[in-house]
Amino acid sequence: MREFDYIIIGGGCAGLSLAYELDLHKKLENKTLAIIEPRDEYRKDKTWSFWKVINHNFDDCVKKSWKNFSINSSTGTKHLQCNNYPYQSIDSGLFYKKTITKLKENKNVSFFKNIKDVNQNKSFIFNSVPTLENNKNNLWQHFCGFEIKTKENIFDDSIMNLMDFNCEQKESVHFFYTLPFQKNRALIETTWLSKMNDNSLRDYDNQIRNYVEQNLRIKDYEIVYKEEGAIPLFYPMDIKEKNKINIGTAGGMTRLSTGYTFLNIQEHSKYIRMNINNIQNIKHFKIEKKYRLLDKIFLKVLDKHPEKMPEIFFKMFNSSPNTIVKFLSNKSNLFEDFSIIFKMPKWIFIKALLKS
Ligand SMILES: Cc1cc2nc3c(=O)[nH]c(=O)nc-3n(C[C@H](O)[C@H](O)[C@H](O)COP(=O)(O)OP(=O)(O)OC[C@H]3O[C@@H](n4cnc5c(N)ncnc54)[C@H](O)[C@@H]3O)c2cc1C
Numbered sequence: 001m002r003e004f005d006y007i008i009i010g011g012g013c014a015g016l017s018l019a020y021e022l023d024l025h026k027k028l029e030n031k032t033l034a035i036i037e038p039r040d041e042y043r044k045d046k047t048w049s050f051w052k053v054i055n056h057n058f059d060d061c062v063k064k065s066w067k068n069f070s071i072n073s074s075t076g077t078k079h080l081q082c083n084n085y086p087y088q089s090i091d092s093g094l095f096y097k098k099t100i101t102k103l104k105e106n107k108n109v110s111f112f113k114n115i116k117d118v119n120q121n122k123s124f125i126f127n128s129v130p131t132l133e134n135n136k137n138n139l140w141q142h143f144c145g146f147e148i149k150t151k152e153n154i155f156d157d158s159i160m161n162l163m164d165f166n167c168e169q170k171e172s173v174h175f176f177y178t179l180p181f182q183k184n185r186a187l188i189e190t191t192w193l194s195k196m197n198d199n200s201l202r203d204y205d206n207q208i209r210n211y212v213e214q215n216l217r218i219k220d221y222e223i224v225y226k227e228e229g230a231i232p233l234f235y236p237m238d239i240k241e242k243n244k245i246n247i248g249t250a251g252g253m254t255r256l257s258t259g260y261t262f263l264n265i266q267e268h269s270k271y272i273r274m275n276i277n278n279i280q281n282i283k284h285f286k287i288e289k290k291y292r293l294l295d296k297i298f299l300k301v302l303d304k305h306p307e308k309m310p311e312i313f314f315k316m317f318n319s320s321p322n323t324i325v326k327f328l329s330n331k332s333n334l335f336e337d338f339s340i341i342f343k344m345p346k347w348i349f350i351k352a353l354l355k356s
Helices: 013-024 092-104 204-215 262-274 289-304 306-316 321-328 334-341 346-355
Strands: 006-009 033-036 047-051 062-066 068-073 076-081 087-091 109-112 124-127 140-150 159-164 173-182 185-194 221-232 244-246
Touching: 006 013, 013 033, 013 092, 013 262, 047 092, 047 262, 062 173, 068 306, 076 321, 087 092, 092 109, 140 173, 140 204, 173 306, 185 204, 185 221, 185 306, 289 306, 289 334, 289 346, 321 334
Parallel strands: 006 033, 006 124, 033 109, 068 159, 124 244
Antiparallel strands: 047 087, 062 087, 068 076, 140 185, 140 221, 159 173, 173 185
16 A cells, blocks of 8 residues: 555545645655545535635635625615725635646645555655534534525625525524625525524425525526535544644534635745644643634623524624624734623623633
8 A cells, every 4th residue: 555745535625725835835746745635526516605804725716706795684775895804705616626636746745535455654644624513402503504596686795795684584593694606696505503403404405495596586587506604613532642733623623603614725835834843742822822712702601692692793893894804704803802702791701701
């Protein structure tokens, strides 16, 4: 069996982002890499969106970006403008094509379907397959989206809707998310923040159809693409091993309060690339401690008071758009953190803090 200097387990977002970053910066000229990925073919399966607070390698895979966004609750609609940090949506199909085409040109990179096909004894391993604890109390962000095409030009494609809470909450947190790619094309997602113990929440197709037809009042449309997923709002098990680093969701790159992971994966890839010559000894990259603590408190409040969350999210967006975007993207300073914390209802957050 062949030996490799590096093995990446899982050729998804984190695995391919890391391999691409290493290849781009010529870290694979004298080193060999095996990528282990069981899927037979790559198809578009996700739309990765985020506020562009840092540069990344995939601007050419951006399907659309917006400088305006809105949020709706039963009390009204907020319109926010964020010129400094546009909200970008990456088409995973374009991402897979770009990364795999480039990696296949490198003779030092090989693809395998199963880890058993390679000798792991002397390799450094980057693992993106998470080990998730089976605990019924864990919270998830679970969702499903339809990309629809309409006959008429219906959407305002200059503004995306981050959260619309005008929908059934069922003692959980539920909102719709609309990304208008064109005037007659949009991705519409139903998103729940909840435990996975209520199957009635997963009646996604009906939820989206009702929202499109009743709330958006669109009757004539065609579904051109569908995506579905569940992001753990808890950290996967991270067992320290000398020759292994977990990456992606497995490596704790998800912001637990929001589910945003893509840009953290890009920062982690860059960190590994910069330290690759000393990879065995480096400090593990983590989302900053203050965000991990604040997210833990936030999720405690969410778990205890789901009915208060639409109002809490709505109030959070009373801050300046730059501040809120930086906070949600792990780039805020202490002053900005406090300006958001002070917008929160004090007592329920203090109680959650004391219990954490
Ligand atoms: C539908 C969806 C939409 C999302 N949208 C956003 C978003 O808008 N913004 C954002 O920031 N984040 C988003 N996320 C969260 C996160 O960015 C993605 O989940 C991202 O794909 C995580 O990258 P990853 O490499 O950790 O996992 P994945 O991309 O899932 O990659 C893991 C890979 O491992 C492979 N694999 C599985 N089992 C094995 C095995 N035994 N051996 C080897 N390989 C294996 C899988 O086939 C897969 O290719 C989304 C998640 C989902 C599911």
